[in-house]
Amino acid sequence: MTTQQLFLGIDCGTQGTKAIVLDAASGEVLGLGAAPHNLISGANGRREQDVGQWRAALALATRQALLAARVSGQDILGLGVSGQQHGLVLLDPQGQVLRPAKLWCDTESSEQNQRLLDYLGGEQGSLERLGLALAPGYTVSKLLWTREQHPLVFQRIARILLPHDYLNHWLTGRACSEYGDASGTGYFNVRSRQWDLALLRHIDPDGRLEAALPELIEAHQPVGTLLPEIARHLGLNPRALVSSGGGDNMLGAIGTGTIQPGTLTMSLGSSGTLYAYADRPRVSADPGVATFCSSSGGWLPLICTMNLTNATGAVRELFALDLDGFNRQVAQAPIGAEGVCMLPFLNGERVPALPHASGSLLGLTPDNLTPANLCRAAVEGTTFGLRHGLDLLRRNGLQSQSIRLIGGGSKSPLWRQMVADIMHTPVVCTEQSEAAALGAAIQAAWCRYQDSNRDSDPAQSLAQLCQRCVKLDASSETWPVAANVAAYQQAYERYQQHVATLLKSE
DSSP states (O other): OOOOOEEEEEEEOSSEEEEEEEETTTTEEEEEEEEEOOOEEOTTSOEEEOHHHHHHHHHHHHHHHHHHHTOOGGGEEEEEEEEOTTOBEEEOTTSOBOSOEEOTTOOTTHHHHHHHHHHHTHHHHHHHHHSSOOOTTSHHHHHHHHHHHOHHHHHTOOEEEOHHHHHHHHHHSOOEEEHHHHTTSSSEETTTTEEOHHHHHHHOTTSHHHHTOOEEEOTTSOOEEOOHHHHHHHTOOTTOEEOOOEEHHHHHHHHTTOOSTTOEEEEESSSEEEEEOBSSOOOOSSTTSEEEEOSSSSEEEEEEESOSHHHHHHHHHHTTOOHHHHHHHHHHSOTTGGGOEEEOOBTBBTTTTBTTOOOEEESOOTTTOOHHHHHHHHHHHHHHHHHHHHHHHHHTTOOOSSEEEESGGGGOHHHHHHHHHHHTSOEEEESOSOHHHHHHHHHHHHHHHHHHOTTSOHHHHHHHHHHHHOOEEEEEEEOOOHHHHHHHHHHHHHHHHHHHHHHHHO
């Protein structure tokens, strides 16, 4: 009997924190836990969270996962933290949080983002200098916003941390950042894998921001071990190694085995993401493709749509439907929803670049205005946004024989078929839908292995772990249907025409 090797994976997302216990020896997930977060919202695009909720949710989700796994926290060898990308956590010299964290979906700093983009020479200038085009959700505009809107807070900044960096700091007392998550800040050069210090000095000539940056570490390097008081609080082994962690998309890539060219992952969560692994920085000429670094030593060309299950959920709540009732309505309507088209940009949109847009319904007539058509138009509209992103990745030379599907929406057979048909590509789910939490646990095992076997090849040891721990759900495999593909193509072209009209008016 193989001795268990237990690792904890944490994913701090927008809606809540997930935790899993992984036995890296067998590749089996033994237990899961979850705890919710609340959002601080404002009509001006403000989307913030109290980081104290993250700490409390991490503790609760960890306890639940350990109970479900029926294991002792003292047997945990290491843990990894995945966090929502782009968020801004500011600490004072005493390590206290200065204000609520601004999140990836916050668009309150859109004006500051535009000014920074203008300073860099527009989207093309930003692509040339940083390897990606600044977007409103990125961290850098939040820093300029803080300077202008909260000057007294700005003067007290001693640490600038991303969400997962902050949780690692809370766990270990060490402030550091890993290349994958760091590449989504907007003050990081993805080609050279270095901070862009000159851009931070443009925001703050006094050098405060530069001095507040965390140390950069490689994905396979540990941050350290748990602080004794945190280990007691969480009921974990104080010698447990905390891995570098990373952004949710980067660790989702590990959790789906997207660590080598040829694999594509799509996430149907609050937002929609689509990403592929690349072994070199293939910077796209299209600013919609973000060429982030991966948390496995390479790069992760990615597109993100800001509206997915938040949009379908809003329509579901409008008609007071549960999930089954909503899916029945979607199934009742034909492909193309009889001409009803939804542009689901409830939070503005990143891809296509419409940060100030709002949602809209088009093509309505007295005959097609039905709950079924509106429900289907919501699902089609969000999926068409991801098809637009797939077209961008394909134009950048990224190909895949199939798509690995994760996130809440992937549990719906109806939506899986829709994705296969709209993308004209087979799709398959991973057995573990909490891919970011699984990726965090796999990375924790990787870090521990590399820490004790320093001469081994990091890429090879990660590949072996993914082969053992990432399992595909064969029963979920879904192939495109030719007749559906043609019908969806017509509806997608209508969607593109509506988006083009909107882009012209922006």
